[in-house]
Amino acid sequence: MSESSPKPTVFSVAARAGVSVASVSRVLNGLPASPAMARRVREAAEELRYVPDAVARSLKARRTQQLSFAVADVGNPVFVAMMRAIEQVTKAAGYRLLLHSTGSDRQVELDLLRSLAHGYVDGMILCPLRVTDDHLAVFSETAVPLVVVGMVPEGVPVDNVRADSRLGMRLAVDHLLSGGRTRIGFLNGPPDTVPGAARREGYEAALGRVGRPVDPALISSGGDFTHDEGYRAALRLFERRRVDALVCANDLIAVGAMRALAESGARVPDDVAVVGMDDTDLAQMCFPTLTSVSLGSQARGRMAAELLLGRLADPSRQPSRVTIPPRLAVRESSGPGEAGTIR
Amino acid sequence: MSESSPKPTVFSVAARAGVSVASVSRVLNGLPASPAMARRVREAAEELRYVPDAVARSLKARRTQQLSFAVADVGNPVFVAMMRAIEQVTKAAGYRLLLHSTGSDRQVELDLLRSLAHGYVDGMILCPLRVTDDHLAVFSETAVPLVVVGMVPEGVPVDNVRADSRLGMRLAVDHLLSGGRTRIGFLNGPPDTVPGAARREGYEAALGRVGRPVDPALISSGGDFTHDEGYRAALRLFERRRVDALVCANDLIAVGAMRALAESGARVPDDVAVVGMDDTDLAQMCFPTLTSVSLGSQARGRMAAELLLGRLADPSRQPSRVTIPPRLAVRESSGPGEAGTIR
DNA sequence: TTGTAGGCGTTATCAG
DNA sequence: CTGATAACGCCTACAA
Numbered sequence A, B: 001m002s003e004s005s006p007k008p009t010v011f012s013v014a015a016r017a018g019v020s021v022a023s024v025s026r027v028l029n030g031l032p033a034s035p036a037m038a039r040r041v042r043e044a045a046e047e048l049r050y051v052p053d054a055v056a057r058s059l060k061a062r063r064t065q066q067l068s069f070a071v072a073d074v075g076n077p078v079f080v081a082m083m084r085a086i087e088q089v090t091k092a093a094g095y096r097l098l099l100h101s102t103g104s105d106r107q108v109e110l111d112l113l114r115s116l117a118h119g120y121v122d123g124m125i126l127c128p129l130r131v132t133d134d135h136l137a138v139f140s141e142t143a144v145p146l147v148v149v150g151m152v153p154e155g156v157p158v159d160n161v162r163a164d165s166r167l168g169m170r171l172a173v174d175h176l177l178s179g180g181r182t183r184i185g186f187l188n189g190p191p192d193t194v195p196g197a198a199r200r201e202g203y204e205a206a207l208g209r210v211g212r213p214v215d216p217a218l219i220s221s222g223g224d225f226t227h228d229e230g231y232r233a234a235l236r237l238f239e240r241r242r243v244d245a246l247v248c249a250n251d252l253i254a255v256g257a258m259r260a261l262a263e264s265g266a267r268v269p270d271d272v273a274v275v276g277m278d279d280t281d282l283a284q285m286c287f288p289t290l291t292s293v294s295l296g297s298q299a300r301g302r303m304a305a306e307l308l309l310g311r312l313a314d315p316s317r318q319p320s321r322v323t324i325p326p327r328l329a330v331r332e333s334s335g336p337g338e339a340g341t342i343r
Numbered sequence C: 001t002t003g004t005a006g007g008c009g010t011t012a013t014c015a016g
Numbered sequence D: 001c002t003g004a005t006a007a008c009g010c011c012t013a014c015a016a
Helices: A010-017 A021-028 A035-048 A054-061 A077-092 A106-118 A133-139 A165-178 A194-209 A227-240 A251-263 A281-285 A297-313 B010-017 B021-028 B035-048 B054-061 B077-092 B106-118 B133-139 B165-178 B194-209 B227-240 B251-263 B297-313
Strands: A066-071 A096-101 A123-127 A146-149 A159-163 A184-188 A219-221 A245-248 A273-277 A291-294 A321-324 A327-329 B066-071 B096-101 B123-127 B146-149 B159-163 B184-188 B219-221 B245-248 B273-277 B291-294 B321-324 B327-329
Touching: A010 A021, A010 A035, A021 A035, A054 B054, A066 A077, A077 A096, A077 A123, A077 A297, A077 B096, A096 B077, A106 A123, A106 A133, A123 A297, A146 A297, A159 A297, A165 A184, A165 A194, A165 A245, A165 A273, A165 A291, A165 A327, A184 A194, A184 A227, A184 A251, A194 A219, A219 A227, A227 A245, A227 A251, A245 A251, A251 A273, A251 A281, A281 B227, A281 B251, A297 A321, B010 B021, B010 B035, B021 B035, B066 B077, B077 B096, B077 B123, B077 B297, B106 B123, B106 B133, B123 B297, B146 B297, B159 B297, B165 B184, B165 B194, B165 B245, B165 B273, B165 B291, B165 B327, B184 B194, B184 B227, B184 B251, B194 B219, B219 B227, B227 B245, B227 B251, B245 B251, B251 B273, B297 B321
Parallel strands: A066 A096, A066 A123, A123 A146, A146 A159, A159 A321, A184 A219, A184 A245, A245 A273, A273 A291, B066 B096, B066 B123, B123 B146, B146 B159, B159 B321, B184 B219, B184 B245, B245 B273, B273 B291
Antiparallel strands: A096 B096, A291 A327, B291 B327
């Protein structure tokens, strides 16, 4: 390749400009200096194509200007939406963003949290699908500020952003009830996850609130929050019960369920209304378009990033907990006559 | 909070163990040492909960163990698929992954490439949607190894992974022709992008190859590779021509087109066959399921990561160029009687 | 205003 | 096998 002259440093610039390294640093960082000095330094830096080394600067400053975002599955649309928001906010604040995929593996998450002690980032946003006691223990002794997105038990001193999926389920169920639906099935993801548990509780509470009994046979849980699992969970449910509505733990499951419905000859929304959750792009792209409860993925991402930046600015601040309210987006899949319905 | 004793360093460990910092470093890095020494050091490190500092190590080693992936839009399913693969490969090799979103802005991309001189990563994978002369100039003088995913002109000395979207379009067109379709419309994204231009060429070449004339009125370009633009591009096309098939520049456009078809009363695939490109998850989730040309997003991501790691291991190696072959995934949207069609 | 010198935490070289 | 010491590239008291 080309003859590579050694990478320029403050020393080479200083030598070239005939000044001290201190002056180089000062000029380049905008500290007071005589115009003549400033000019000479700038010229020398220009000629040498000097660029300050980020690692050395980090070592000195004890800050990396890096944050990380750790998530179970990089491909999940909800996380993608959050990531976009986080990327925007952190970039605007001058931070680089690292991405970690944990596969929702408990040990991987714990190791990742502990690895923060290496100091390669200034803070982290974590989205755990399951929160064990080990997690809680580690949360309170992380080496750098941590923001947890998702449910965390009371009293755990960590910045926390959460969705209200219980209320979200209630919005969905109430919407279906007010549309005259009476046999409302529930397609869940893994019930042993934090969101899985919360959504099931929300479903049961929503029915209980209006005095309806909960029929366990109307609930079908899948092994994952995916399209295929939704499809299968729906088929299992149909073997047990006839339904006139389905609430689903997320949009992927809902779309899988709509396929199962189509194959079994049921029309959506005429025979069965369907409501998803997360309000991903998919909801607007599927057919019929999917009524879905937005849990504010973008807002949660933005808020998580802002909390993290806030704590970086003031490390002694009390941990805050923010809940993003859900919002129902009514579309074609949940029957006619509702506000916002298309055609 | 808790009284924070100063962060332990090799010095504190050395003091506690009653040995020199050199010995601490050696033991902790697995270099030869007497068993007694090793034990004392490990105990001291354990007691102090010593963890080596990644930044200091980077400064010394002149490597950050970080790579970055820069992409126009973090939300694009194709990039998400690539990212997953990249994340896997690089993590397995002991690297952390940074994520940059360029918004496909030329200046942002160029600035990002130049910022590599700060040395905050050891290498970068870039997916530019448009490649200008400025890009080419910068490509050959980046401060760290670069892998470009996408078309790059001949002779540019940079590691390069590309899809063959020309051949991909041919697979799509041939498939439709062999299904007896004769009026094949083409819904493109922005024609001034690298993939946009390549797909248009591929469409025209595929028709030309079998002696069919290209009717410009059968081509409709959108302002973006999105669902909404696909929908609109389809409506514009329908105003001009009747078609019995549509090839689309990606899956999002294809799904948008299917909506337009549904609204205009056309049945898929009976009246109009539809083929998408990229073979994203969406293709299996939409209704009817979408025949799509896989451009090997995952494979491209994996290959890009491997090329980068390879160059990191041997910086003097000749730049390689790898083309990932396309593959047609036949599903419901492209008509009956084809291999792989469901039901 | 400018220069000298020390240190951020680590690894590696060189004697002992 | 082990210990003292010099970098890595930068910033910043402190001194001049």
